[in-house]
Amino acid sequence: MINPTVVDLSRLQFALTALYHFLFVPLTLGMTFILASMETVYVITGKQIYKDMTQFWGKLFGINFAIGVATGLTMEFEFGTNWSMYSHFVGDVFGTPLAIEGLMAFFMESTFVGLMFFGWDRLSRGAHLAVTFLVALGSNLSALWILIANGFMQDPVGASFDPKTMRMQFRSFGALVFSPDAQAKFVHTTLAGFVTGAMFVMGVSAYYLLRKQHREFAARSFRMAALFGIISSLAVVTLGDALGRLDFLVQPTKLAAMEGIWHTSKPPYAPWKIFAIPDDKTQKDLFNVSIPYVLTPLVAHDFTSPIPGVDALEHSARAKVIKGIKAVVALKAYGTTRNPAALAAFRANESDMGYGFLAQRYAPDQDLSKITVQNLPSIVQKAARDTIPNVFVEFWSFRLMVLLGFVFVVVFAFCAYYSLRNELEKHPLLLKAATWAIPLPVLACEFGWITAENGRQPWTVFGWLPTFQSASSHDVGYMVFSLVGFAFLYSLFIAAELYLMFKFARLGPVQHLTQTPHAPAFVQPALGQPGFTDKSWADNSWQ
Amino acid sequence: MELYVALKVTWALLLGILLTGLAIMVGMDMGVGTLLRFVGRSDGERRTALAIIGPHWDGNQVWFILGGGAIFAAFPTLYATSFSTFYIVMILLLFSMIMRPVAFEYRSKVDASRWREAWDWAFLISGALPMIIYGAAFGNVLQGVGFHFGWDGQYYQNESFIWYLANPFALMCGILSLSLAVYQGGAMLMIRGEGVIAERARRYAICGGAVAALLFVAGGIWVQFIKGFMFAQPVDPGMAATPLNGPLVLMRTGAWMNNFHIHPLLWLLPALGLAGMIMGSFSLIARKPVLGWWLGAVAWIGTIFTAGGAMFPFLMPSSTTPSESLTVWNASGSEYNLGWMLVFAVAFVPAILSYTTWAFRVMRGKVRTETVIADEHSY
Numbered sequence: 001m002i003n004p005t006v007v008d009l010s011r012l013q014f015a016l017t018a019l020y021h022f023l024f025v026p027l028t029l030g031m032t033f034i035l036a037s038m039e040t041v042y043v044i045t046g047k048q049i050y051k052d053m054t055q056f057w058g059k060l061f062g063i064n065f066a067i068g069v070a071t072g073l074t075m076e077f078e079f080g081t082n083w084s085m086y087s088h089f090v091g092d093v094f095g096t097p098l099a100i101e102g103l104m105a106f107f108m109e110s111t112f113v114g115l116m117f118f119g120w121d122r123l124s125r126g127a128h129l130a131v132t133f134l135v136a137l138g139s140n141l142s143a144l145w146i147l148i149a150n151g152f153m154q155d156p157v158g159a160s161f162d163p164k165t166m167r168m169q170f171r172s173f174g175a176l177v178f179s180p181d182a183q184a185k186f187v188h189t190t191l192a193g194f195v196t197g198a199m200f201v202m203g204v205s206a207y208y209l210l211r212k213q214h215r216e217f218a219a220r221s222f223r224m225a226a227l228f229g230i231i232s233s234l235a236v237v238t239l240g241d242a243l244g245r246l247d248f249l250v251q252p253t254k255l256a257a258m259e260g261i262w263h264t265s266k267p268p269y270a271p272w273k274i275f276a277i278p279d280d281k282t283q284k285d286l287f288n289v290s291i292p293y294v295l296t297p298l299v300a301h302d303f304t305s306p307i308p309g310v311d312a313l314e315h316s317a318r319a320k321v322i323k324g325i326k327a328v329v330a331l332k333a334y335g336t337t338r339n340p341a342a343l344a345a346f347r348a349n350e351s352d353m354g355y356g357f358l359a360q361r362y363a364p365d366q367d368l369s370k371i372t373v374q375n376l377p378s379i380v381q382k383a384a385r386d387t388i389p390n391v392f393v394e395f396w397s398f399r400l401m402v403l404l405g406f407v408f409v410v411v412f413a414f415c416a417y418y419s420l421r422n423e424l425e426k427h428p429l430l431l432k433a434a435t436w437a438i439p440l441p442v443l444a445c446e447f448g449w450i451t452a453e454n455g456r457q458p459w460t461v462f463g464w465l466p467t468f469q470s471a472s473s474h475d476v477g478y479m480v481f482s483l484v485g486f487a488f489l490y491s492l493f494i495a496a497e498l499y500l501m502f503k504f505a506r507l508g509p510v511q512h513l514t515q516t517p518h519a520p521a522f523v524q525p526a527l528g529q530p531g532f533t534d535k536s537w538a539d540n541s542w543q
Numbered sequence: 544m545e546l547y548v549a550l551k552v553t554w555a556l557l558l559g560i561l562l563t564g565l566a567i568m569v570g571m572d573m574g575v576g577t578l579l580r581f582v583g584r585s586d587g588e589r590r591t592a593l594a595i596i597g598p599h600w601d602g603n604q605v606w607f608i609l610g611g612g613a614i615f616a617a618f619p620t621l622y623a624t625s626f627s628t629f630y631i632v633m634i635l636l637l638f639s640m641i642m643r644p645v646a647f648e649y650r651s652k653v654d655a656s657r658w659r660e661a662w663d664w665a666f667l668i669s670g671a672l673p674m675i676i677y678g679a680a681f682g683n684v685l686q687g688v689g690f691h692f693g694w695d696g697q698y699y700q701n702e703s704f705i706w707y708l709a710n711p712f713a714l715m716c717g718i719l720s721l722s723l724a725v726y727q728g729g730a731m732l733m734i735r736g737e738g739v740i741a742e743r744a745r746r747y748a749i750c751g752g753a754v755a756a757l758l759f760v761a762g763g764i765w766v767q768f769i770k771g772f773m774f775a776q777p778v779d780p781g782m783a784a785t786p787l788n789g790p791l792v793l794m795r796t797g798a799w800m801n802n803f804h805i806h807p808l809l810w811l812l813p814a815l816g817l818a819g820m821i822m823g824s825f826s827l828i829a830r831k832p833v834l835g836w837w838l839g840a841v842a843w844i845g846t847i848f849t850a851g852g853a854m855f856p857f858l859m860p861s862s863t864t865p866s867e868s869l870t871v872w873n874a875s876g877s878e879y880n881l882g883w884m885l886v887f888a889v890a891f892v893p894a895i896l897s898y899t900t901w902a903f904r905v906m907r908g909k910v911r912t913e914t915v916i917a918d919e920h921s922y
Binding site: 055059062063065066067069070071072073074076077079080081082084085086087088089090091092093094095096098099100101102103104106107108110111112113114115117118119122123162164165166167169170171173332335336338469472473474478481482485489493496497500503504 | 597598599600601602604605608609611612613615616617619620622623624625626627630631633634637638640641642643644645647648649652653694695696697698699700704783784785787788876877879880883884887888891892895898899902905906920921
């Protein structure tokens, strides 16, 4: 018997630890390439200030990086410690990208990050630059393999179920690696990381500009970050659109929940909801504002494809649940007796096996063989209802992510424009906005994660293995122990992280200034005159 | 089918190599963490000890991560079952491990003695506890673990977790593992440290090597009296990878010695381990830490492969349902998966070894306390 409380606590723990880990990952992904860009300029131009920039931002990067590494350990443990059935069921496919990640990416990133921090005096300029690029490459390759693994959960390609071993068997490496979902998600996620890194560097620089501190340092950092950010934020929106279309093709339940589509309509009428308060219980909106004829071209990229709504999806799921129950009953018979007739019966309904597992929790004693003609309809009804993820959460996390994405494009566009015109200091409001925007990309990334993973529910492997079935068979006490420990440690960590981040960001690149032999005399700029282009920060005497 | 068996054996061997690499490299850093409060009396001395492994701990830690990833992919059922059955222990291991990266990066960033003192405790816990748990895991597995499987491949635990922590044989293995880590960390502190740090480290490392040798011999004798596992009849190594409907497994006192009786050459493994520990301690007495470090690596190789050689092909035997014991034959990934992973291992392991060597070469040389104190970027 699967204990629902253990499953819920396992989900809670995984969600919290993953969301927590993901507070730090995007910044790592983006910062490594920003650091590499800064150092490239240093190596090409030989200007000391770019080395100072690399070192200062590198220090802030390090504070973030350490906690990202630490909390990443948790993620690798948790598949085994909390999701044993999942690990057994898909380890043959899912474990492989994780192992390759270690071999190809994580070793590279972690070995060279030490040299990046401590090798400045021991490596030539070119060699150190290569090291920084290898760190950037390593961290982003790491994201690639993780998202290939995640892509398999969303769209399980390259594997098939093997009744003999009771698990998914790896069949095609190419299909797994080039899964469209994994590839689009990789680019989308790393670009989101670039946006996060760019916003961080830009926001902290804006803080210095507002206070007229470290002006050349801040203005140069600001410009690089703004340019980096505008490109990344435009690209992230484009890839987001591609992902939406993929969801339409392979995860229609996710798409229906994202867009709050309760009913299938005749194409191309499907309305796009600007605002809605979806109610999952009654499967209706308490309130909505929508524009008809927009959704079809938006997600399907044509005018003829029907967008299936929750009603149609649940209806088709009911048929699958009935076939799935037959498949699982036959599978159990085959598993215990190795009877070829049972195998044949399983093969007949194999593709709906996951839906049978989904029904298992509603069967008497969680035993499908105890299903009777009387209780079948209500079990099928409940299991089919389960195939729809929570619409309210999905609808709003998706909308907030998209909204934030467009906000970033606007902020970066203005910042890049005024930075290129050297007029930043005339726009303190923009600088303030840039500073306050620092945490927003992290927030958008978290909403993105919720959209992707809440929308995957009720499955851990879409269509094959329900989340309910995936957890380890623990006692509740085990879960309480680990949850309390995580809450305690992670609270301490975030407090220490924020304290150090604020401390060193406020402190600014001071040490670097005093180390520079020819510190510039501070020139009070003539600001506020209309049309005046302030270039005083570009004082070249600093080199 | 022949290819499948070859791949299974290759991955069992690679698993051994990974567990050894993990023990040597992570163990070294854990040893330094454990010794931190003892070899460094002042803040400057402690920072020096940290700076010695500072550029490398992160890379070394990947051995640990890769170990987890490789078990997940190459032996999925082993990963699923062992991590879940040992839940409380694994979570304790995890809690202590995640303190370490943060401790490295944050400790010296605030100049307050209470802050630094707190992180130094974190180093002690995150150094000693994982090594004890690492060794204890071997000790528990050697005695068999209480679990069985449901029809769908889900495991069920049949005993209390308290046993995993309070099991005397496992604790002895844990202390053996901690001693070797202290030895390896001490040797590294001697290689790159100077003066008092190297001197103090030398004393602890010599003790570590000696204790390890004693416990290794004691463990060897103890194993004669515990129940090992063996197949009742010869089995087909190419069997389907599932613990269900498996062949009959017997529990017999001294069964872990069977492989040594059949292949006497295996005796070289414990001999290698013991020689590494004893000669290693002597080389540290003779102040030859580089030689000592490598002999420590030999000691780890001998120890882990002795355990593996005794158990092969068993990976995690079940003491309550022996026929559902996890073995190299029934817990592995599919042929296709093991093949692809081998391609990647062959392509990347040489690259990893070469750039790790390069990184150590770049950062070679003595770490001076004066330089560390003057450099505020240093750990």
